[in-house]
Structure formats: C-alpha cells, structure tokens
Amino acid sequence: MKNWLILVAGTAVLALLPLSGDNYLLRLATIAAMYVVLAQSWNFIGGLAGYPSFATAGFFGLGAYTSAILMSMGVPLLISWAAAGLSAVLLSAFIGGAILHLRGHYFAIASLVTVEVLREVVNTTPDLTGGGMGLNLPIMRMSVAEHAMFFYYSMLALACACMACAIVVHKSKLGFGLRCIQQNEDAANILGINTYFYKTAGFAFSAVFAGIAGAIYASWVHYIEPPDVFDILLSVKPLVMVLLGGLGTIFGPVIGAFMLLALEEVVWRNFLTLHAAALGVVIVALVLFMPNGLLSVTREKFGFRAKKGSPEVKP
Amino acid sequence: MSALLSIDNVTRAFGGLRAVDGASFDVAPGEVLGLIGPNGAGKTTLINVITGVHPATSGKVVFDGRDITRMKSHQIAKMGLSRTFQIVQPFPKMTVLENVAAGALFGGQAANIADASAAAMEQLRFTGLAQVAHNPALSLTLAQRKRLEFAKGLAMKPRILMLDEVNAGLNSTEVEEALTMIRKVAESGVSIILIEHLLKVVLSVSNRIVVLHHGKLIAEGAPQAVLRDPAVVEAYLGAKYAARYGGVA
Numbered sequence: 323m324k325n326w327l328i329l330v331a332g333t334a335v336l337a338l339l340p341l342s343g344d345n346y347l348l349r350l351a352t353i354a355a356m357y358v359v360l361a362q363s364w365n366f367i368g369g370l371a372g373y374p375s376f377a378t379a380g381f382f383g384l385g386a387y388t389s390a391i392l393m394s395m396g397v398p399l400l401i402s403w404a405a406a407g408l409s410a411v412l413l414s415a416f417i418g419g420a421i422l423h424l425r426g427h428y429f430a431i432a433s434l435v436t437v438e439v440l441r442e443v444v445n446t447t448p449d450l451t452g453g454g455m456g457l458n459l460p461i462m463r464m465s466v467a468e469h470a471m472f473f474y475y476s477m478l479a480l481a482c483a484c485m486a487c488a489i490v491v492h493k494s495k496l497g498f499g500l501r502c503i504q505q506n507e508d509a510a511n512i513l514g515i516n517t518y519f520y521k522t523a524g525f526a527f528s529a530v531f532a533g534i535a536g537a538i539y540a541s542w543v544h545y546i547e548p549p550d551v552f553d554i555l556l557s558v559k560p561l562v563m564v565l566l567g568g569l570g571t572i573f574g575p576v577i578g579a580f581m582l583l584a585l586e587e588v589v590w591r592n593f594l595t596l597h598a599a600a601l602g603v604v605i606v607a608l609v610l611f612m613p614n615g616l617l618s619v620t621r622e623k624f625g626f627r628a629k630k631g632s633p634e635v636k637p
Numbered sequence: 638m639s640a641l642l643s644i645d646n647v648t649r650a651f652g653g654l655r656a657v658d659g660a661s662f663d664v665a666p667g668e669v670l671g672l673i674g675p676n677g678a679g680k681t682t683l684i685n686v687i688t689g690v691h692p693a694t695s696g697k698v699v700f701d702g703r704d705i706t707r708m709k710s711h712q713i714a715k716m717g718l719s720r721t722f723q724i725v726q727p728f729p730k731m732t733v734l735e736n737v738a739a740g741a742l743f744g745g746q747a748a749n750i751a752d753a754s755a756a757a758m759e760q761l762r763f764t765g766l767a768q769v770a771h772n773p774a775l776s777l778t779l780a781q782r783k784r785l786e787f788a789k790g791l792a793m794k795p796r797i798l799m800l801d802e803v804n805a806g807l808n809s810t811e812v813e814e815a816l817t818m819i820r821k822v823a824e825s826g827v828s829i830i831l832i833e834h835l836l837k838v839v840l841s842v843s844n845r846i847v848v849l850h851h852g853k854l855i856a857e858g859a860p861q862a863v864l865r866d867p868a869v870v871e872a873y874l875g876a877k878y879a880a881r882y883g884g885v886a
Contacts, residue, residue, distance in 0.1 A: 495742060498750060502739050505728035512688060512726075514714035514744030514793065 325489045325572055332576075333482050340471050348470050352542070354583050355477035357563060359535040361575035362484045364560035366527040369570035370497060372504030373422070373521065376434040378532050379556035381410040383440055385533030386540035386551040390457045391450060393541070403537040410533025411526045418525040422518065425507070434557070441552035456547030459540060473542040480538060484531040485576070491527060492572055500524050501570070562605055568617030577616055640699075641666045641828055642687070642718075642797055647696035648852075649679075649686050656682040658852035659696070664797060669819070669829045671843035671860065673836070675872065679852040680832045681723055684799050688720050689713045701796070714744045717796035721786035721803055723832070727774035733785060734770040737761060737792045744793030753792075760788040764818060780811045787818065797828045804838055816842060836864070848872070 339351050360378055367375045385406035392402035421432040444451045451457060462469060491497045499520045502510040511517045540546045560575075563582045568574025585604055586597075593600045640663035649657040657679045664670050672680050685691040687698055689710040698706045705713050719740070728736050737757035738750065747753035761767045764784045769777065777785060783803050790798050800819070804812045812835065819842055823829055833839045839846060839860065846863045848856040850872040856863045863869055 493750075495750065498735075498739065499743060501731065502728055502743075505730060506726050508690075509722070509726035509728065510739070510743075511710045512690070512714055512720060512722075513740050513789065514711050515739075516709075516711045 328573065329482065329485050329489065333478065336478060337475075340474060345467070345470055348474050350583070350587070352470075352474045352477045354580055355474070355481040356535050356539060357559070357579035357583055358481045358576050359477070359484050359531050360556065360560040361563035361567070361579045362481075362488050363528045363530075363532040363535075365488065365564050365570065365575045366491065366500075367521075367524045368528075368561060369564055369575075370491070370500035370504060371521055371524045373524075374426070374430045374433075374561065375525070375528060376430055376554075376557040376561075377414075377417070377436045378528070378560050379552055379554060380433075380437040380440050381413065381529040381532035382536035382539070382556050383437070383444070383548070383551035384413055385410050385536030386546050387444060387451055387457070387536075388533070389537035390459050390540045390546055393459055394457070399541065403534055403541075406537035407530045407534040410529040410536075413533075414525045414529035415522060418522040422521045422525060434554075437552055437554065437557060441548045444548045444552070452547075454548065456545055456550075459544045459546070461544060462541070473538065476538050477535070477542075480531065480534055485572075487527065487531070488572055488575075496520065496523055504570070562609075564615070565609055566605075566612075566615060568615030571615070571617050574615050574617045581616070639665060641701060643699045644683075644687070645697040645699065647683070647686055647693045647698060649682055649691055650694045655852050657686060657693075657849075660849065660852070660854045661696075662847050662854060662857055664828050664830060666796075666828055667823065667826050668845065669823045669831060669843050671839040671846040672830055672832045672849065673834075673839055673846060674849035678849040680849055681801055682852075683849065684720055684801055684830070684832065687713075687799065688718060711743075714793065717794070718799070719744060719790040719793040719795035719797075720799035721783075721790050721801055723801040723805070725779075725782040725786050727777075727782060727785055727789075729775040730773055732771050733766055733774055733777065734758065734761065736774050736785060737788045740789040740792035741794075744795075746794055757788075757792050760792045763791070763821075764788040765814070780807050783807065783815070784818075787815070791822065795827060797830065798822065799830045799832070801832045802834065804833060804835055812838060840864075 336351065340348060360382070364375060364378055367373045388409040389402040389406040392405055393399065397405070417436050421429060424432050445453050447453065448455065464472065499510070499515045502513065502515055503517050503520060507517055536551060540551065559582060563578035564575050565578070566581050567576065567578025585601060589600045589604065590597045642664040644660055644662050647657055647660050648655055660683060672683070674680050682691065686693045689705070689708055693706050697704060700716060700718060705716065728739065734754060734757055737760050738753040741747040741756040742750060742753035745756060747756050758767065758770065761770050764787055766781060766784055766788060769781065774782070774785060787800070787803055804815050807815065816838060819829060819831070823842070831839065831843060843860050845858065846860050847854060848863060848869050855868045855872055856866045
C-alpha cells in the first residue's frame with residue numbers, strides 16, 4: 323500500500339513538470355524516465371533472480387528497430403510500440419531458453435553476446451533495417467513543445483507501468499520464487515520451484531519494458547542506427563543504477579536512475595574530456611562503499627526493518 | 638504392490654564410477670527406513686537419484702504407481718517427496734519464516750503467500766524455531782539450521798521425507814530432540830528415509846534398514862538382524878576397524 327502511494331505521489335509531481343516550460347529540463351526528465359524503465363527492467367532478472375543480464379541493450383534495440391520498421395510501413399504508433407514490447411518478450415523467451423541455465427559470469431557473457439549478434443544482424447540486413455546507414459522514422463506533425471511533452475508523458479507512463487508491475491511482482495509468488503532462486507537455486511528447485519519457468523518469466527518482464535522504451539526512444543529521436551540503440555552502455559547503465567539504488571528493491575532502481583543521470587550531467591559538464599573516466603571512478607567508489615545501494619544505507623541508519631512479530635512474509 | 642516408493646535396479650554412473658550400482662528396495666507407507674553405509678557408499682547419490690537431481694543412468698524409480706525416473710526435481714517435489722540436505726541449504730538472507738514459507742508455497746498446498754506463512758509458522762512451532770522466525774537464516778546455529786531444513790521439508794506436506802544426516806554435528810540433547818520430532822512425523826503417517834551415521838539413532842527409530850556399500854545394496858531387513866549380518870560387519874564396521882588399527886600396526 324505504501325509503495326502504491328509513493329508511486330502515485332511521485333508520478334503526480336513529475337506530471338506537473340512540463341508547467342515549468344523548460345525544454346532542457348523536460349528532455350532530461352524524459353531520459354530519467356527511460357533510465358527508470360531500463361533499471362527497473364534489469365532489476366527483474368538481475369536484482370530479483372540474481373542473473374546479471376547484459377541483454378538490456380538487445381531488448382532496447384530490438385524494440386527500437388521493430389517499431390521503426392513497422393512505422394515506416396505505415397503501422398500506427400501505439401500498435402508499433404506494443405509490437406516492440408512483444409518482439410522483446412519473444413526474444414527473451416527464445417534466448418532465455420538457451421542461456422538461462424548458465425550461471426554467474428557465463429550467463430553475463432552469453433547475454434552480452436546477444437546484443438552483439440542482434441547488432442550484426444541489423445548491420446547485415448540493409449534492405450530491411452537500413453544496415454549501418456541507420457533508419458529514419460516518419461516525422462510527427464506537431465510543434466516542438468508538443469513533441470517534447472508527448473514523449474515525456476509517453477515515457478513517464480511507461481515508467482509508471484513498469485513500476486506498478488514491479489510492485490505487483492515483488493509481492494507475488496513469482497517475486498518470492500525469484501528471490502529464492504537468487505539465494506540458492508538448487509534448494510529452490512528441490513523445494514518445488516520450476517526454476518526454468520520462473521527465470522524465463524523474470525527475463526520476459528525485463529525484456530518487455532526495455533523493448534517498449536526502445537520503441538518510444540526511436541520515435542522520439544526520429545533516427546536510429548545500430549551503434550546507438552545496441553550501445554553496450556545501455557546494458558551497463560541499468561546495472562549500475564540498480565547497484566547504486568539498491569539491488570532487488572522496488573524504489574532502488576528509481577533512486578539509482580536519478581543518481582546516475584545527475585552524475586552524468588554534472589560530470590559531463592565539468593570534465594568534458596575526462597567524463598567517462600571520472601564517471602567510472604565515481605561508480606567504482608559508490609559500489610565499493612555502498613555495495614547494497616543507497617536504500618540499504620538509509621535502512622541501516624534509520625532502522626527501516628520488517629516489523630517484528632508480524633506473522634506475514636515481507637516480500 | 639503396497640510400496641509407496643520402489644527403487645528398481647537403479648544405477649547412477651559418474652563417468653566410470655558407479656556411485657549407485659543396481660540398488661533395489663521398497664519403502665512402505667508410514668515406514669521409517671534407515672539407509673546406512675560407510676562414507677562414499679552412495680547414500681546421498683541415491684537420494685539425488687530419487688529427487689531427480691542426478692537422474693538414474695539405468696533402472697526405475699516408481700512413486701505411488703508413477704514412474705518418476707526422468708521427472709524434474711520440482712515436479713517430484715510437488716508430488717510429495719521432500720528432502721533435507723546433508724550440507725544445509727537455506728536461503729541465507731531471507732528470514733527463517735520465509736524459508737519455510739517457500740516450502741509451503743512451492744512444494745506444499747498453500748494457495749498464496751499468506752497461507753504459506755501460516756503453514757510455515759505451524760512448522761516452526763513444531764520444530765521449536767518460532768522464537769527466531771523473523772531472524773535471517775544465516776544467523777542460526779548449526780543445530781537450528783538442521784531444524785530449519787527439517788521444517789522446510791515438513792512444510793511441503795510430504796508423503797516421503799528424506800532426511801540426509803539431520804543429526805550430524807549435533808550434541809546428544811539436540812539429537813534426542815530431533816529423534817522425538819522424527820518419531821512424531823512418522824506417527825502422522827509420513828514415510829521417512831533416514832540417512833544416518835549414528836547407529837544408535839538409526840536403531841532406535843527405524844522399522845527397517847538397508848545397507849549400501851560401494852553403491853551396491855548388501856543387506857536389508859530388521860535393524861538388529863542387519864547389524865549382525867557378516868557382510869555388513871565386514872563392509873561397514875570392518876572398514877572402520879581397519880582404519881583405526883591398521884595404521885598403528
């Protein structure tokens with residue numbers, strides 16, 4: 323209940339942002355919403371199930387290309403976005419079946435390869451995808467301000483849907499099962515958890531929102547190319563955000579997304595030539611000193627713990 | 638046939654090593670079956686074969702009339718075969734209650750998380766862990782962890798419970814408490830397969846004993862009779878004897 327209140331209140335506040343009339347802020351907020359989606363998506367498989375996936379960029383890029391191709395064929399916007407989500411889910415089920423029996427580093431590498439393979443597929447099919455030349459999307463007939471607002475609200479709505487889904491999953495049998503798998507997969511299996519099914523479901527949740535985010539992004543920027551939407555940073559950043567905010571928590575990914583975005587902006591502005599290195603140092607420091615994320619630090623400090631004596635399980 | 642579980646000529650090979658080699662025996666409903674044998678005899682492997690962790694290389698495992706030899710672990714667990722691990726396998730960062738609730742939810746009949754928590758609390762009271770229900774599992778002592786395994790297994794509402802050395806590493810008071818629990822569970826009609834090194838424990842609770850040695854079944858029968866079997870003395874106690882006195886001479 324508390325989680326829903328935070329979500330509704332947070333969304334209400336963010337929905338008022340366009341009133342400021344600042345387009346830079348709006349653009350930044352759209353990116354923030356996209357980061358929240360990507361971080362929360364990763365949290366399903368990486369945080370809950372403990373499977374360090376680097377496939378996020380693959381889902382994102384596949385979603386971007388699916389919607390771009392459909393829209394260039396004249397399919398309406400919303401249908402092409404939904405199709406992007408669906409294609410990402412299908413991909414996750416397909417590759418999940420092949421690589422989710424791998425554990426730890428092996429899974430990480432296999433999921434990383436997925437992105438590279440997809441990028442190469444796009445590069446070598448110029449007739450359909452434009453290959454290395456990239457792909458232009460139809461320009462939308464609306465003013466610059468309307469355009470910015472439309473995509474801000476679209477991304478915000480997606481972030482909300484993703485958060486709502488996370489709240490439901492965390493409290494559900496699926497979330498409980500995934501946490502068991504994360505803690506001890508062999509024991510989970512012996513306990514009667516169909517680990518293969520649970521992991522694939524977690525992977526599908528991590529795919530669907532990333533795929534739609536890719537689709538919205540593609541419509542937003544009007545032009546996509548393989549190095550842009552299959553960028554490995556799109557796989558790495560969600561992981562960093564979740565680590566920053568709090569692994570396996572509901573609001574950790576949100577906090578992490580905002581923190582990383584703020585860091586990126588600040589570092590980018592002040593260390594133009596060294597920004598990548600500076601950001602790397604900051605991330606290493608944060609991970610070293612707050613291995614369980616910011617939420618765990620506040621928890622230890624302020625004693626937010628599961629209530630003692632209550633018989634229900636806190637998922 | 639009235640057997641609840643029947644192991645029929647089961648072999649499990651790891652490369653050239655036959656960890657279980659043509660073993661056959663039955664488990665009757667409500668029976669406490671002691672499974673003993675020297676270290677490396679294949680006892681745990683046999684449990685792994687039954688629970689589908691390492692499916693049999695050849696032979697058949699039949700539970701309640703259904704061939705479960707090639708079934709997946711989670712399917713077997715749902716049918717009512719639960720086990721504890723010799724090396725305890727808790728979900729370390731979850732609370733004790735959550736650990737047991739997981740058993741009730743995924744392996745047992747609990748419909749939702751709330752039901753599972755209630756069922757879990759019941760098992761925690763039975764195993765004497767209610768006091769630590771909200772502590773993380775990793776904070777427990779070894780004796781408590783063993784009981785946690787036991788509670789997890791029970792929460793799955795099993796028809797057969799396989800206890801893999803639940804008494805190893807416990808002191809005599811703790812062993813007594815564990816025995817009382819095992820007896821109570823057996824009285825409730827659950828069959829138990831008890832792997833145990835402490836012969837006193839096996840003798841005091843088992844209805845019947847089977848002995849494994851190098852993966853082969855070398856004796857089967859009433860506890861006292863089995864222990865007097867020359868093959869058992871040779872293989873089981875004889876090996877220990879030789880290890881103890883052979884080195885000195």
